[in-house]
Amino acid sequence: MTTVATAVGEIIGPLSVGPIAHGGHCIARHEGRVIFVRHTIPGETVMVRITDDSHERYWRGDAVEVLDAAPGRVEPPCPIAGLCGGCDFQHIAPAVQRELKTTVVRELLHQFAHLDSDVTVERVGTDDSGQDWRTRMRYGVHDGKVGLHVHRSADLVGLAPQGCLIAEKAGRDPKMLDSLAGQVHGDELIVATAASGVCVIDSGRTLMGEAVVTEQVGTHSFRARADGFWQPHRLAPGLLTSQMLLALDPRPGEHALDLYCGVGVFAAALDDAGCRVRGIEMDGPAIRLARTNVPRAQFVAGRVDRVLSRGRHRADLVVLDPPRAGAGKRAVDQIAGLRPRRIAYVACDPAALARDLASFARHDYSVTNIKGFDLFPMTHHVECVATLEPTR
Template identity: 50%
Template sequence: MSESPAVLDLELGPIAHGGFCVARLQGRVVFVRGGLPGERVRARVIDDSKASHWFATATEVLRADDHRVAPPCPVSQRCGGCDFQHVEPAFQRQLKRRVVSEQLSRGAGIEWDGAVEPAGDDEDGLGWRTRMRYGVQHGRPALRAFRSHDLVTVPEGGCPISHPAGRPAAEKAAAGAAQVAVAVAGALTDDPTVGVVADGHRVEGPSLLVEGLDPRVPLARAGNRSWKVGADGFWQVHPRAATVLAEAVIDGLKPRPGERALDLYCGVGLFAGLLADAGVRVEGVEVSRAAVGLARRNVPGARFWAGRTDRIMPRMSHRADLVVLDPPRKGAGRKVAGQVASVRPRAIAHVACDPAALARDLSLFAENGYRPVSIRAFDLFPMTHHVECVAILRASDDEAILRAQDGDGH
């Protein structure tokens, strides 16, 4: 590390992507965790390895913003799981709105004035996380510290953002294990089911490992459907997230019976299932063979491929009315954007967990003749900086679509 003072006295500027506030010190940018725009804080430097910018954590608030609150978790400033426990939940969404707006403007030239929508009317930001992975420290569940491999023991009573049904099971399993995974099914019911795996072995409830899922226990629901989901595979961790995103996608696409759709990065078939229920013929692709196996069970009328999206796309239908893509955090990228445009869909739904990656992808789709007609953002990860977005794209003109067919899609 280069020479730097251990503690800085800083005036905090705007919120930045990642949950940091931006401060400046003698021409250097300092990204500060645990602050709010406009506050004055003392902050401890935690990373000065870059000459252009440092990272720091607020240790003392000298001038507080009105939206600052006492964190509900006593270890929130040390644990890496939460970024915004010191912020009122409604203002957390305002901060996320600013980040989405700034990223879309910077990365795609889109001026967005939407809101970050809560997942439910009673959202207090706690008790929502249905899947947790813990290390163990002194016989108790622990989570990794911020930007560190060190462990921080969760407080008595459990991690406040974890679902309450899973907290006692985590405490019990941690007493004799090194690693514990907990998943809660039926999280919105009066009688949720808890599955626990300790050191790779089931110790309580249904087996929640891929290929070992108890077929009697649907792990997740959205709309009028249930999905079998492997605990090691992808599924939204907020109990309302799948329904919120599915409704946004279906409402935006407005599928019609008899249409064709591609579900890219399809996971276990969330969007494919709802499109099939609307009378749409669906093909899906997912890199995980285990997820594809579950997708085939969940949506038996659809066709699913296992492999990388960019490699499988040429083998899928060359025309589609609708495309849904839910890529990993890095986004879809230039090649997939071109491939999607080449099938000439009348509408595209892009689901994104990173606003910077979404902005990059939207700029690529614009090059291929598709632009967003709506962008919605959802607070599906309260107390963290993460935000989920759904963009609905349509062709800007037929000529642009024809140009796209001569590009990266072929």
């Protein structure tokens, strides 16, 4: 039997750490090979344990010893930060996290959309600790214990005594979660901390609270499934709604499309502005809730590109908030074909946003404004809102 040599587990270095890259890692090089290294900062010198050597052109690794630290390095507040795969940036001061995210967003916009933007990722709210913001959590369960997944692995690491620090306090008590773990049929617990209380769900079964929770955005109450999509940062729905309205500047009587509309948060704001609103969302339960949340709007269940390809649609304004993979060329083609006067694109992945902006540019739509918000502190994720208008 032939044994295949592997570098996994080997510690190499010292390595000089280069620029930040999209995905929560920095770029280093060893003997001509690129290594994507987690738990470090550009400019540092580190020792690296190889965690993945399955790709010929690059490897992955974790910094296990910092020989020369960069400004901005801090002691992670959570004791499992280097083990859990959820927080990429706990070793970095929050202000420096935003600087790195700004670099990534600008580079991706330039690389994929040929845009030289001065966008800056902005702090959200008054608390700059990066903690106690996440209202939706997914935990793994094994042998009656609740934990969080190791990066790029099905393995679990047990929770710290104070629970996951980025989760809202009301729903993160490890004792409460472990007390429910014995009732779990599957291998996952979903915890939603909503305005109406905490809900815990296992494989579609409600173990605590109500399966349909109530959330508050401005003067509106929204019913949403606890295991369905809701912006995880507690300030995100209100912030993104206000940014959407600034981007679109809606006028009474205009026709507005809310694409990937979820339970109708943006639709409600556009309806308040006097628009005739139609929402499209492929999640049937979300659409049913949207119809009760915003009764004056019309809602259609189905894939956005397929619904737009059928029938006649009018759109003076479009807001889209697609999943992480982005809208994609077909949906962009359909949206641009409606010739809305303004488009607000809400994006949780800057690479997907940049690719879609390039597609819009081929339809003579240009970006007139773009803003970035640190709605996922302690992680590499970032939210952007881009405004597009036709050039002719």
